[in-house]
Amino acid sequence: MTALRLYNTLTRTKEDFVPIDPQNVRMYVCGPTVYDYAHIGNARPAIVFDVLFRLLRHVYGPDHVTYVRNITDIDDKINARALERRGTRNVPILDVVRELTEETYGVYRDDVTALGCLQPSAMPRATENIAPMIAMTKTLIDNGHAYEASGHVLFDVSSKADYGKLSRRSTDDMIAGARVDVAPYKKNPMDFVLWKPSDANTPGWDSPWGRGRPGWHLECSAMIQSTFTGTDTIDIHGGGIDLVFPHHENEIAQSEGAHHEHPLAKVWMHNGFLNVEGEKMSKSLGNFVTINELLADWPGDVLRFNMLRSHYRQPMDWTVAGMRESWNTLEKWYDIVEPIPGTDVGEDLLAALADDLNTPLAIAELHKSRPEELAGGLALLGFSVKPEALKSKKAVDTAAIERAIEARLAARKAKDFKESDRIRDELLAQGIVLKDSPQGTTWEVKK
RNA sequence: GGCCUCGUGGCGGAGUGGUGACGCAGCGGAUUGCAAAUCCGUGAACCCCGGUUCAAUUCCGGGCGAGGCCUCCA
Numbered sequence: 143m144t145a146l147r148l149y150n151t152l153t154r155t156k157e158d159f160v161p162i163d164p165q166n167v168r169m170y171v172c173g174p175t176v177y178d179y180a181h182i183g184n185a186r187p188a189i190v191f192d193v194l195f196r197l198l199r200h201v202y203g204p205d206h207v208t209y210v211r212n213i214t215d216i217d218d219k220i221n222a223r224a225l226e227r228r229g230t231r232n233v234p235i236l237d238v239v240r241e242l243t244e245e246t247y248g249v250y251r252d253d254v255t256a257l258g259c260l261q262p263s264a265m266p267r268a269t270e271n272i273a274p275m276i277a278m279t280k281t282l283i284d285n286g287h288a289y290e291a292s293g294h295v296l297f298d299v300s301s302k303a304d305y306g307k308l309s310r311r312s313t314d315d316m317i318a319g320a321r322v323d324v325a326p327y328k329k330n331p332m333d334f335v336l337w338k339p340s341d342a343n344t345p346g347w348d349s350p351w352g353r354g355r356p357g358w359h360l361e362c363s364a365m366i367q368s369t370f371t372g373t374d375t376i377d378i379h380g381g382g383i384d385l386v387f388p389h390h391e392n393e394i395a396q397s398e399g400a401h402h403e404h405p406l407a408k409v410w411m412h413n414g415f416l417n418v419e420g421e422k423m424s425k426s427l428g429n430f431v432t433i434n435e436l437l438a439d440w441p442g443d444v445l446r447f448n449m450l451r452s453h454y455r456q457p458m459d460w461t462v463a464g465m466r467e468s469w470n471t472l473e474k475w476y477d478i479v480e481p482i483p484g485t486d487v488g489e490d491l492l493a494a495l496a497d498d499l500n501t502p503l504a505i506a507e508l509h510k511s512r513p514e515e516l517a518g519g520l521a522l523l524g525f526s527v528k529p530e531a532l533k534s535k536k537a538v539d540t541a542a543i544e545r546a547i548e549a550r551l552a553a554r555k556a557k558d559f560k561e562s563d564r565i566r567d568e569l570l571a572q573g574i575v576l577k578d579s580p581q582g583t584t585w586e587v588k589k
Numbered sequence: 590g591g592c593c594u595c596g597u598g599g600c601g602g603a604g605u606g607g608u609g610a611c612g613c614a615g616c617g618g619a620u621u622g623c624a625a626a627u628c629c630g631u632g633a634a635c636c637c638c639g640g641u642u643c644a645a646u647u648c649c650g651g652g653c654g655a656g657g658c659c660u661c662c663a
Contacts, residue, residue, distance in 0.1 A: 154593090172663080180663090187663050219661075311592060311659075358661090382663030383594090389662095414594085415657065422656095451601070451612090457594085457656065464601065467613055474627095494603090503603050506611035559622055566624080577626045584626090 144201050148378070149455060149498045151386060151410040152308055156498050159409065161377050167202050168373070169195065170366050170407070172381035172389070173211040173265065176246040177220040179432040182445075182460055183382075183416045183423060184250075185257060189446055189524075190413045190454040190499070191380050192259040196524055197495050200487070209262045212365050215243040216268040216355055221344050236345045240269070253433040256442035258524040266369050268361040272347045275356040275364040278400050279336045279349075287399035288336055291327040295337035295351055300330050302395045308410060309387035334392050336360045359392035366397065366406070379407035383414055383455075414457045431460075441532050443525050444469045450501040450523065466589050469532065475508070476529045479517040487522050488515035495522075534587035536573070543574055547583050550576075 146159035161167045171191045174180055191209070198207045224238040231238075255261075268275075279295050282288035287301045299305050299313060306312055313332050324331040335357040340346030346353040356364070370376050374397070381390065390410065397406040418429045436445060448468040452458035488511050494503040501523075508519050520527050546565050553562040566576055573588045 174663085175661090183663050185663085190663095217661090309592075309658080314591095384658070384662055387592090387658060388660090413663065415663075417656090453603085455594085456602090459601090461601090463613090467601075471612070500603075502601090503611085506603065509611055554622080557622075563623075570625095575625065578621070578624085579626075586626095 144492055144496045146197070146201065146496045147498055148409050148411060150408075151412050157409070159377075161202070162373070162375060162408065164202055165206050167198050167207045167378075168210075168370050168376040169198070169208065169378040169380065170210045170212075170362075170370070170376055171262075171379075172362060172385055173213050174247075174250050175214040175217050175219065176243045176250060177217060177223050178246060179434050180250050180253060181423065182418065182431045182433060182436060185254070185433050185445065186416050186449060186454075186458070187380065187382055187413050188254045188259050189257055189449045191411075192254075192257075192524060193450065193495070193501065194378070194380070194411075194499060195260060195262070196522060197499070200492075200522060201496075208264070208370070209260075210264045210266065210366070210369050211262040212362060213243070213247055213265055213267045214358070214361060215239065215247075216345065216361060217358065224345075225343055235343055236269075239345050243267075249434055253437065256437050257433070258442060258446045258526060260524070264369050266365045268356070268365065269345075271361070271365050271368050272356070274368040275360050276337075276347075276349050278360065278364050278367065278396065279356075281400045282336065282396065285399055287395075289329065290351055291329075293339040293352055293354070294325075294327060294335055296328060296333040297336055297392065297395060297399070298329060299332040299334070299395070302399055305332075305395050306391065308391050308394055311387065334359060334388065336396070359389055360396060362389070363393045363396040363400070363406070366393075367400075374401040374404035374406070376407050378409045378411060380411040380413070383412040386410075386412055413454045414452075417457065417459045419461050420459055439535060440465055441469070441472075441535070443472055443531050446524065447472055447505075451505060453502055454499055469589050472525070473529075473532050475516060475520065476527060476532060478513050479520060479527055480529055482513045482517045485521065486512075486514045486518040488512075488519060491515065491519045491522070534589070536587050538572075538574065538587060543569065543585055547576070547585065551583065 147156045148159045149156045195209045224242050228238045288297050337354050339354045394406050448465050490507040491504050494500045550562045550565040574585050575588045577584050
């Protein structure tokens, strides 16, 4: 069996991966907050952890891996959008939330499917896991890890001696560096909310502390508990590096506090950030790219390949030039692989992936591979390996192009090269590139 | 201020205490009416300063530079 090594944020080292139960390897990844279309940065964890999911399935067997990615549908940004969306309609706010999140999630699901991501084993929603959240909050109060204050329930950070172990901060440092206004009802500035009150226009559920809603961090802890039954500790917990603090730190505090200090996860994995053309992506810079709009111009396979050219922990720069290069590489490979239904997975490729998901090295190995291994490797990495999947999505007038090619052929036969070159240039100006071969002339849309 | 990453050829991007991955671009050749595509071949790098070592891009220390987190964020 291939031995996996994974970088663990908790220890800041690469470790041999030893599953708690090889018959059921458990992985949880923080999923999208479904208030708007997902952007290209959101695609990174979806793709990275999909590759890990596929690798784990390859190593331990497809039926022996459980991959859970939640849907965060309780969130103040969602609430604000829902309120706008409701307008003057007389419907419960929770129904509007559901409407909005169903719609947004549907787009997300279609987007990541187009990126070649397998459906996770389970996708729990926060709104469907309120009872476990309330139960966990009660447990934390009973354990002395949480307290009620002004309608809120807060986690008492001072009750957890090792708080800060994932992000490696001491609470003193955090307080010194804090740039947030501290709510007056907090005992300690770092205490975070488990449960907060909701007004009539905000989704809320009845609880022992009144009508309210869970804090964001609690949602994940409770969903992990209710989805992975029969264990307190899962094998892998993943997400973006920005979630290390406070989100994952707080998840650890909650789950361990509620589960007799049993670790929440053995391995914590975090993907690096993504920039667009050398700049941080932001709405104000105007370089905010959604997966959805990208898929209108680029094949999903190309997006996926482009993403995997960088190691998941490295910051990556998303560029159009890189996308073009990715497209060309895949086209070349799909031509080689098309007639070969290979399922071989090369040793070197597997070794690269097994070494903390070294996809750039894996891609280098593919370049050296025999066609059978290339086919198998691409399939393992989640590529469609269908040439038609790489066709440009730009609309073109095929009939007109065919006519122009015929005309050019006639001109060439008549040795009227001035005319034949004119036709070729004209097509090129329209973005159509011609390729002459002994078998005839073919064309493609310029990238 | 605190914590943490990173700095490899024109570009992307691995890796290693000693034989300079891999891809793209470039260059040379084949092919072509000329191109494109394709095929063959090929030059080029390890931020700076110390230290350890027979030997450092690779280890250690310092410097400079870039970035992230500390607030919602993948």
